[in-house]
Amino acid sequence: MTARRVAITGIGVLAPGGIGTKNFWNLLSEGRTATRGITFFDPAQFRSRVAAEIDFDPQAHGLGPQEIRRMDRAAQLAVVAAREAVADSGLVLDELDPYGIGVTIGSAVGATTGLDTEYNVVSDGGRLDLVDHQYAVPHLYNFLVPSSFSAEVAWAVGAQGPAGVVSTGCTSGIDSVGHAVELIREGTVDVMIAGATDAPISPITMACFDAIKATTPRNDDPAHASRPFDGTRNGFVLGEGSAVFVLEELESARRRGAHIYAEIAGYASRCNAFHMTGLRPDGAEMAEAINVALAEARLNPDAVDYINAHGSGTKQNDRHETAAFKRSLGEHAYRVPVSSIKSMVGHSLGAIGSIEIAASALAIENNVVPPTANLHTPDPECDLDYVPLTAREWRTDAVLTVGSGFGGFQSAMVLVRPERSSS
Amino acid sequence: MTSSVVVTGLGVASPNGLGTKDYWDATLGGRSGIGRISRFDPSQYPAKLAGEVSGFAAAEHLPSRLLPQTDRMTRLALVATDWALADAGVDPEQLPAYDMGVVTASSAGGFEFGQGELKKLWSMGASHVSAYQSFAWFYAVNSGQISIRNGMKGPSGVVVADQAGGLDAIAQARRLIRKGTPLIVSGGIDATVCPWGWVAQLAGGRLSTSEQPERAYVPFDAEAAGHVPGEGGAILILEDAAAARARGARVYGEIAGYGSTFDPKPGSGRESGLRRAIELALSDAQVTPSQVDVVFADAAAVPELDRIEAAALNAVFGPRGVPVTAPKTMTGRLSSGGAPLDLAAALLAIGDGVIPPTTNVAPDEGYELDLVTGRPRPAAVRVALVVARGEGGFNSAVVVRAAD
Amino acid sequence: MSEQQFTRSDLTRILLEGAGAEEGVDLNGDILDADFEELGYESLALLETGGRIEREYGISLDDTALTDVHTPRQLIELVNGQLLAAA
Numbered sequence: 001m002t003a004r005r006v007a008i009t010g011i012g013v014l015a016p017g018g019i020g021t022k023n024f025w026n027l028l029s030e031g032r033t034a035t036r037g038i039t040f041f042d043p044a045q046f047r048s049r050v051a052a053e054i055d056f057d058p059q060a061h062g063l064g065p066q067e068i069r070r071m072d073r074a075a076q077l078a079v080v081a082a083r084e085a086v087a088d089s090g091l092v093l094d095e096l097d098p099y100g101i102g103v104t105i106g107s108a109v110g111a112t113t114g115l116d117t118e119y120n121v122v123s124d125g126g127r128l129d130l131v132d133h134q135y136a137v138p139h140l141y142n143f144l145v146p147s148s149f150s151a152e153v154a155w156a157v158g159a160q161g162p163a164g165v166v167s168t169g170c171t172s173g174i175d176s177v178g179h180a181v182e183l184i185r186e187g188t189v190d191v192m193i194a195g196a197t198d199a200p201i202s203p204i205t206m207a208c209f210d211a212i213k214a215t216t217p218r219n220d221d222p223a224h225a226s227r228p229f230d231g232t233r234n235g236f237v238l239g240e241g242s243a244v245f246v247l248e249e250l251e252s253a254r255r256r257g258a259h260i261y262a263e264i265a266g267y268a269s270r271c272n273a274f275h276m277t278g279l280r281p282d283g284a285e286m287a288e289a290i291n292v293a294l295a296e297a298r299l300n301p302d303a304v305d306y307i308n309a310h311g312s313g314t315k316q317n318d319r320h321e322t323a324a325f326k327r328s329l330g331e332h333a334y335r336v337p338v339s340s341i342k343s344m345v346g347h348s349l350g351a352i353g354s355i356e357i358a359a360s361a362l363a364i365e366n367n368v369v370p371p372t373a374n375l376h377t378p379d380p381e382c383d384l385d386y387v388p389l390t391a392r393e394w395r396t397d398a399v400l401t402v403g404s405g406f407g408g409f410q411s412a413m414v415l416v417r418p419e420r421s422s423s
Numbered sequence: 424m425t426s427s428v429v430v431t432g433l434g435v436a437s438p439n440g441l442g443t444k445d446y447w448d449a450t451l452g453g454r455s456g457i458g459r460i461s462r463f464d465p466s467q468y469p470a471k472l473a474g475e476v477s478g479f480a481a482a483e484h485l486p487s488r489l490l491p492q493t494d495r496m497t498r499l500a501l502v503a504t505d506w507a508l509a510d511a512g513v514d515p516e517q518l519p520a521y522d523m524g525v526v527t528a529s530s531a532g533g534f535e536f537g538q539g540e541l542k543k544l545w546s547m548g549a550s551h552v553s554a555y556q557s558f559a560w561f562y563a564v565n566s567g568q569i570s571i572r573n574g575m576k577g578p579s580g581v582v583v584a585d586q587a588g589g590l591d592a593i594a595q596a597r598r599l600i601r602k603g604t605p606l607i608v609s610g611g612i613d614a615t616v617c618p619w620g621w622v623a624q625l626a627g628g629r630l631s632t633s634e635q636p637e638r639a640y641v642p643f644d645a646e647a648a649g650h651v652p653g654e655g656g657a658i659l660i661l662e663d664a665a666a667a668r669a670r671g672a673r674v675y676g677e678i679a680g681y682g683s684t685f686d687p688k689p690g691s692g693r694e695s696g697l698r699r700a701i702e703l704a705l706s707d708a709q710v711t712p713s714q715v716d717v718v719f720a721d722a723a724a725v726p727e728l729d730r731i732e733a734a735a736l737n738a739v740f741g742p743r744g745v746p747v748t749a750p751k752t753m754t755g756r757l758s759s760g761g762a763p764l765d766l767a768a769a770l771l772a773i774g775d776g777v778i779p780p781t782t783n784v785a786p787d788e789g790y791e792l793d794l795v796t797g798r799p800r801p802a803a804v805r806v807a808l809v810v811a812r813g814e815g816g817f818n819s820a821v822v823v824r825a826a827d
Numbered sequence: 828m829s830e831q832q833f834t835r836s837d838l839t840r841i842l843l844e845g846a847g848a849e850e851g852v853d854l855n856g857d858i859l860d861a862d863f864e865e866l867g868y869e870s871l872a873l874l875e876t877g878g879r880i881e882r883e884y885g886i887s888l889d890d891t892a893l894t895d896v897h898t899p900r901q902l903i904e905l906v907n908g909q910l911l912a913a914a
Contacts, residue, residue, distance in 0.1 A: 045549045099684060099699060109561055110532070110583075119541040122622055126546025133468055133622040141627035141814065144620070145530045145758075146562070147583045151815030155688040160696050163685040163817060164591055165583035167529065167562035175580060182598060204541060207549035208556035212874050213890060271570040271579050273520060276492070276558045277871050285576055288521065406558045407567025409579065487847030488867060491875070551882055554875035 005265075006181045007418065009258040010089025010246030012081035012195070013358045015345045016052035016239055020084065024355075025362045028370035029391045033344045035237045037222045038201065046206045048215035050222040052239035052346025053201060067152075070139040072111035075149045077242035077351075078197035082153045085193065089246035090258060093158050093191075102161035102189040103154045105244075106176030106196030108169045108350030108405070110146030113202040118143065153193060153244070161189040170310075170405030171269065172196050173243070173353020174413050178267035180247050190252060195244030196354035205238060212277060214314060224374045226347075228311035228340035229318050229386045231377035236312040239346025243354035250418075261361040262399075266297030266414035277406050279316050283324025286402060286410040290328035297414040299398055301329040304336050304414075306369050306394065308360045308401035309386075311340020312347050317404060319381045324402075324410075326384075337394060339387040343373035353403045353411070360399040360415050369394045428597040429826055430675040431667050432511025432660030433767045434503035436612060438474030438653045438754045442506060446764075447771050450779045451799045455753040457636045457651050462616050470630040472639050473616050474653025474755030492555040493568065494533025496614035496654070500565040501572055503658040504608055508573070511660040512672060513606065515573040524577030524604050525566045526596045527658075528588035528611035528759035531620060533560040538619035569608055577604045585813025586721070587683070589656065589762030590821045594681040596661045605666045610766075611759035614654035624652050627814060629725055637783045640756075642722035642749050643729050643794055645787040650724045653751075656760015657767040664826075674826040675770035679806070680708025686816030697818040698735035701810065704820035705739070710806055712740045715822075717778050717795075717802065719765040719809040722749035723756075732810070733790035742791035746800065750779040762811035766823060769807035773825045778802050831914075833884065833906040835859065838899055845879045846872035859900040870894075880906055886913055 011021050017034025018024030027034065035052045043049035054077070058068050061080040068076065086093060093101060118140055122131040142148035150163045162183060166176040173196035180194030209215040216235035218225040226237040253260055270292075272285040294301060310321055325333040341359050348355065363369055368391050375388035397417040404410050433443045438456025440446030449456070456474045465471040481490060481498040484505065490498070508515065515523060537560035543551040558564055563581045570579055578599050582591045589611040596609035615624065624630055631649035633639035640651040667674055682703025684696030705712065718740075721732055736747060750768050751761055772778055778800040786794040805825040812818050839854045848854055849867025858866060863873060877893050880886070886909040896902045 098687070099696070103685070108563070115537070116541065116544075119538075119619060120545045122619070123542060123545060126542045126544065129542070129618060130463060130467060131618045131622050133625045136622050136626050138626060138628075140623045144534070144615070144623035144627075145583065145585050145814065147530075147585050147588065147813055147817060148815055150584070151685070151817070154685045154816070158688070160685045160687060160699075162591075162683040163584070164588065164683075165562075167581045167583050168566070168579070169558070169561060169563040172563075179580070179595070186598070203549060204537075204544055204552070204556070207544050207552035208540070210549060211552050211554040211878055212557055212871065214557070217890075269578050269580070270521065271525070271567070271576050273570045273574045273576045275571065275869065275871070276564075276567055278869060288576075405563075406561070407563045408570060409563065409567070486850055487843070488849055488872075490847055491845055492871075550878070554871055554878055 004185045004187060005250035005263055006184045006247050007250040007253045007263050008245050008261040008361050009248050009253050010085040011261060011358050011361060012084030012088060013243045013355060014054060014077050014081050015241040015355050016054050017345065027344060028341055028359055029368055031371045031373050031390050033223050033373050035222050035225050035346055040201050041203060047210040047217050048206060049219045050225045050237050051201045052237055054240055070142060071152055072114035072143055073199035074107060074111060074197045075152045077199060078105055078149050078244060079152050079156045081195060081242040081244040082156055082193050085244045085246050086157055091246055098158055098160035100161060100189050101159040101191045102183055103150045103159045103163040104166055104176045104180045104194045105150045105153055106166045106172030106350045106354060107146050107149060107198050108167060108172050109198055109200050111143035112200050112205055114143040116202040116204040149197060157193050159193055168409045169407045170349050171353055171403040171409040171411040172350030174403045174411040175269055177354060177357055178413060181264050181267055184247060184249050190249045192247040193244060194247055195242065196351045197242035198349045198351040199240040200349050201238055201240050226313050226343045227374045228313040228343050228372055229382040230375045231379040233313045235314055237346040239348035241348045241351045241355055243358040260418040262364045262415040263418055264413065265416045266293035268292035269409060269411040272408035272410060274408055279320040281320060281323060283320045283327055286324035286404060287327035289410045289412040290400060293412040293414050299414060302332040303398050304329060304400045305396045306363055306399045307336055307338040308356050308399055309338050309340045310402050310404045311342050313342060322382045322384055333384055337369045337387045337392060338384050339370055339372045341370055356401050357413065360401045363396045363399055364415060364417050367393060367396050369396060426601055427664040428600045428661055428678045429664045429667050430659050430770055431662050431672045432507040434507030434658040435767055436476050436499045436503045436655040437764055438476055438655055441476060441478055450750045450753060450768060453780055453782050455636060455782060457755055460616060463618050468621060468625060469632045470625060471634055472636055472651045474651060475616055476655045492559055494536035494559055496533055496612050497564050497568050499614060499655060500612040500658060501568060503612060504569050507658045507660050513660060515575060520574050520576040522577060522604060523575035523606045524579045524599055525569045525575055525608045526580040526592045527565045528582050528592035529562040529565060530583060530585055530613045530758035531615045532562045533564055534615045534620045535617040536560045538617050565612065584817040586756065586758060586761050587811045587813035587817035587819040588759045590811050590819035591683060593678060593821055597678050600661060600663050605663045607661045608658060609661055610656060610658040610763035612656040613758035613760045616654050640724055640752055641784045642724035643786050643790050643792060644784045647724040647726055647729055651755040653755030653757045656757050657763040659763060676773050676826055677824045678821060679824040680704040680822035682707060683819045695731045697731060698738050700818040700820045701735060701739050704822050708822035710822060715745055715806050715808050716804045717772060717807045718745055718747045719769055720747050720749045721810045721812045722751060733792055737791055743793040746778055746795050747792045748778055748795040749781040752782045752784060762809060765809045766821065769809055769823050772807060773804045776801060776803055831910050833903055833910060835903060838903055841879050842876055845875040860898050862897050884910060886910060
């Protein structure tokens with residue numbers, strides 16, 4: 001029996017500056033940035049006042065009034081992305097056994113925005129210790145437990161296989177898809193609707209990152225505030241968004257003549273067991289995750305054509321990650337193009353891993369490596385080829401995408417061009 | 424042939440007992456941990472009862488460096504992990520770091536910690552929010568802190584599926600062990616007994632408003648009218664069976680089967696996916712319904728949900744075809760911690776040859792269940808089924824089996 | 828407010844509240860010139876400590892000043908300098 005393999009056959013993306021896969025890819029390939037001064041609330045009291053916001057009108061994307069009421073913004077984004085992915089795949093889910101379709105949605109912070117807003121109301125501006133249940137929205141439980149996100153997606157697509165939320169902080173978007181890949185490989189399901197969502201641009205999120213100075217205070221130049229791998233970088237720019245995929249068992253996708261963006265050939269996750277927010281500079285655990293993911297994909301390190309980096313734009317992350325690439329890929333780390341799309345769409349916490357998988361698949365599809373925007377000033381500690389400012393035409397058969405997050409999670413995924421993977 | 428995965432250590436933090444022995448003694452003795460909420464004054468709320476973990480002094484168990492940065496659920500999880508590792512006879516320092524991982528379930532993260540920071544934010548301003556808020560309240564916190572405290576660098580994870588997530592975590596742990604990681608710490612602990620958590624729970628619409636602890640949570644009873652929420656749960660040490668045998672570990676039992684489904688959209692008129700989840704778990708374990716010695720029910724205590732569960736069990740096992748129990752009538756429903764605690768109870772039932780009781784329930788005969796009520800029932804238990812459902816339509820089932 | 832002083836005992840109290848103490852470290856011992864790292868306080872603990880000092884004393888510690896502080900004595904001097912400037 002040959003091992004079951006997994007293909008991406010549908011992509012749905014809602015990213016800052018790029019709603020829909022086409023708009024998203026245009027933004028990336030043109031090297032434009034979607035970061036701006038916060039408009040969702042008055043940011044005057046915050047140290048960091050920039051974000052990558054989506055101009056999202058849920059009604060225009062087909063959500064009904066009751067759906068909008070009962071869903072946090074993160075769930076709304078996921079449902080729209082899932083519908084877009086299914087439409088893109090050409091798969092008619094109604095014709096399949098619903099128990100053969102599963103759902104995994106990644107999210108780092110769940111319904112933070114909804115909880116933040118509702119707490120302000122039930123506590124009457126923080127005045128009441130014994131918060132008043134009579135002012136709570138009826139769907140507050142959906143905000144308390146974010147598995148409501150995967151329930152909404154499952155209802156939207158008619159899935160009845162295994163469903164759940166994967167919440168490993170900022171690697172959630174990779175781990176959610178990695179989990180889905182396992183479920184298809186082991187034969188539990190044939191189709192997964194998998195991806196991630198987060199909509200964290202809210203006062204409590206800005207405040208908690210202010211407190212650890214993780215977000216950039218570059219408020220005077222919001223469009224150029226996200227500066228991964230640049231010598232002047234001083235923190236990430238918070239973003240929001242969702243990417244959801246239709247994943248199918250490769251052979252059955254081929255049989256139905258589906259368009260296959262990429263095969264997900266390898267995945268691994270490790271923990272640094274070091275610190276909830278800190279990283280050891282050597283990048284050893286991320287390197288281990290990369291090595292294991294490459295081994296699973298049966299690729300040598302020098303077969304990697306592009307690294308879609310975590311590249312958050314904090315001092316410690318970009319250094320840590322650069323070390324991890326050198327440690328895992330050796331000399332090839334200096335030859336392979338590396339870029340961070342967070343320079344353009346910000347860091348949407350748990351969602352970004354899936355958005356970066358989308359970018360990786362599209363890099364394979366288009367043979368174009370998206371750039372790292374805003375990269376002008378070299379940093380001696382970040383001495384790889386980060387594809388500054390402009391996209392590069394580049395034969396891209398195998399992409400490594402990585403994530404690193406609070407809690408110490410380090411994840412790596414390998415995507416390959418489908419032709420290459422045909423046996 | 425996939426390798427089998429066994430449980431070698433238990434760490435319990437339950438409303439009716441702190442530590443495995445206290446919990447099991449209380450459970451067999453029919454002692455409940457449900458009472459009027461003591462942590463805050465619940466007078467103004469329609470529901471006033473909870474299962475609170477009492478007698479837990481975190482400072483006696485954890486270094487002071489960890490206390491300011493941890494929610495109650497994380498402190499309970501760290502201590503339960505310490506107990507589970509000690510119970511398993513595992514010293515993490517003696518094992519290769521990449522050979523150990525952590526997969527926990529969460530439902531609400533460090534909600535009480537978040538409550539405190541939200542209050543500071545909205546009453547005093549953003550600069551009053553703690554540096555620890557960025558991780559103390561998020562869903563991944565327990566897996567991260569357990570991994571750091573114990574030096575575990577292997578594949579890890581966090582799943583959220585409300586009450587069903589507790590079983591999904593165990594299944595993911597088993598998957599990782601089968602892929603080659605010898606030991607995974609798994610299970611779940613939740614703790615949302617704080618005003619903000621309470622208001623969010625109330626919005627779910629499934630809480631009992633009874634003020635009598637012995638009548639408030641009575642699943643499969645004609646008077647069932649919602650549940651009592653509780654805090655706590657269990658942490659389990661899962662190991663590759665061959666590795667556990669090689670080190671001479673005591674084995675509680677095998678995680679033999681798992682199935683998971685999702686319900687059709689409400690209003691579709693189609694059957695719940697619960698029966699299918701149970702069938703998948705039995706098939707995965709390669710056991711027939713007649714080989715199952717006891718079912719630990721989800722026991723929602725919402726009449727419609729009790730009907731669905733009874734119908735699923737009767738479709739698989741036949742009316743009164745298998746003993747069914749719900750010791751969670753003594754703890755309340757513990758969110759993601761509930762099913763891991765039921766798994767611990769199932770494994771202890773296997774070891775002691777006894778089925779723990781469902782307390783306070785006068786079974787509605789219409790459900791046609793052989794509900795074990797009142798006192799423990801002696802029985803040779805080799806195979807047990809644990810069922811868990813999460814709000815929204817999540818159904819999961821796990822089969823545990825006595826080790827040979 | 829002009830008389831306000833930030834003392835060693837203030838620092839000890841705030842450290843304990845905000846970050847606890849590493850096992851085996853006596854904050855009442857000879858620690859004034861010890862490196863915070865040696866005392867078991869990493870940058871996260873110092874950020875929490877800095878935030879608590881800022882709120883309690885109504886001062887603002889700038890980003891680079893805080894990262895340049897390595898010992899309790901330096902932190903006490905930094906805070907007192909800010910208090911004097913604010914007076």
